[in-house]
Amino acid sequence: MYFNVKTLTTLTCVTARQLGYWDETGLIKPSVAQAEGRGTRRLYSFVDIVQIKTAKALRDQGVSLQKIRKCIAYLRKHAPEIEHPLAELKLLTDGKTIFILTADPNIIMDTLNAGQFVMSLAIGAFAQETRAQVEQLTCRRQANVTVDEFEYQVMIEPDAEAGGYVVSCPVIKGCVSQGDTMEEALEMIRDAIAACLDVLEERKANAKVA
Numbered sequence: 001m002y003f004n005v006k007t008l009t010t011l012t013c014v015t016a017r018q019l020g021y022w023d024e025t026g027l028i029k030p031s032v033a034q035a036e037g038r039g040t041r042r043l044y045s046f047v048d049i050v051q052i053k054t055a056k057a058l059r060d061q062g063v064s065l066q067k068i069r070k071c072i073a074y075l076r077k078h079a080p081e082i083e084h085p086l087a088e089l090k091l092l093t094d095g096k097t098i099f100i101l102t103a104d105p106n107i108i109m110d111t112l113n114a115g116q117f118v119m120s121l122a123i124g125a126f127a128q129e130t131r132a133q134v135e136q137l138t139c140r141r142q143a144n145v146t147v148d149e150f151e152y153q154v155m156i157e158p159d160a161e162a163g164g165y166v167v168s169c170p171v172i173k174g175c176v177s178q179g180d181t182m183e184e185a186l187e188m189i190r191d192a193i194a195a196c197l198d199v200l201e202e203r204k205a206n207a208k209v210a
Contacts, residue, residue, distance in 0.1 A: 001134070002032040002043040006164075011133050012052045015079055027089045028052055041180070046130065053126045054091065061093055072097045145186055154189050156182060172196045 004014050022028045023035075028051050032043035058068050067203075071091075092099040141156045156167045157179070165185040169170060169175040169192070177192040179185030 002045055003049065004044075005042050007137070008044050008049065008052070011130065011137070012056060014052055014056050015182075021063075022052075022055070025065070026054060029064060029074075046134065049130050050126050057100065057126075058091070058093060061095070063093055063098060067098060068154065109144070131144055143186060145190050145193070145198070147190055152193055154186070156185060169193050169196075172200075 003011070008014070008019060019042070023030060028048065030044045031048050032045050033041070035042050055068055059065070066096045076208055100107055131167040137158050139158070143154050143156055144151050145154055146152075152169050152171065154167050154169050156165050158164075159166050165177055165180045165182050166176065167185040168177075168191040169189060172193060175189070175192050175196045177185065177188035179188045
């Protein structure tokens with residue numbers, strides 16, 4: 001599964017502008033697809049989301065982008081077998097220095113400077129949180145809408161890849177719509193149901209005439 005910028009801003013609370021800046025500067029680039037001109041879009045993976053949450057947590061603690069970048073570079077240089085270091089290790093920081101907790105709990109590698117850590121970033125917790133968010137995001141929902149005093153059951157499914165919601169009315173073949181929000185999607189499916197009913201009535205009328 002992959003995620004566009006709009007979905008990512010919801011999952012990480014990082015603005016689209018910030019994501020674009022991190023991409024342009026090479027801090028965290030979308031691993032699925034990069035924007036290559038007008039009409040194209042950035043697409044991020046699950047691991048990208050975990051990395052972005054980690055970077056945001058470090059930034060919120062006052063760690064500079066330069067130091068975060070050095071931390072990533074250090075890990076990639078000394079642990080090349082780890083494809084996405086921020087998603088698999090535990091970080092410790094005092095807001096100025098970033099420490100990497102290695103597999104040996106008695107050893108802490110100071111990736112930047114000497115200092116004392118006061119905050120622990122459990123990357124595994126970020127991963128679990130993100131997984132739960134994705135499950136909620138992709139969960140199908142059932143709802144009822146009223147059109148011309150009749151109630152219709154509809155299915156709403158979040159579109160994690162394109163953003164927004166896709167909604168369909170199972171009892172009317174081909175009746176599908178979408179919206180940026182769940183409320184908009186429900187309003188759009190009401191219009192779609194009404195339009196489909198008009199078409200069906202017109203076909204019945206034409207069949208009687210024929």
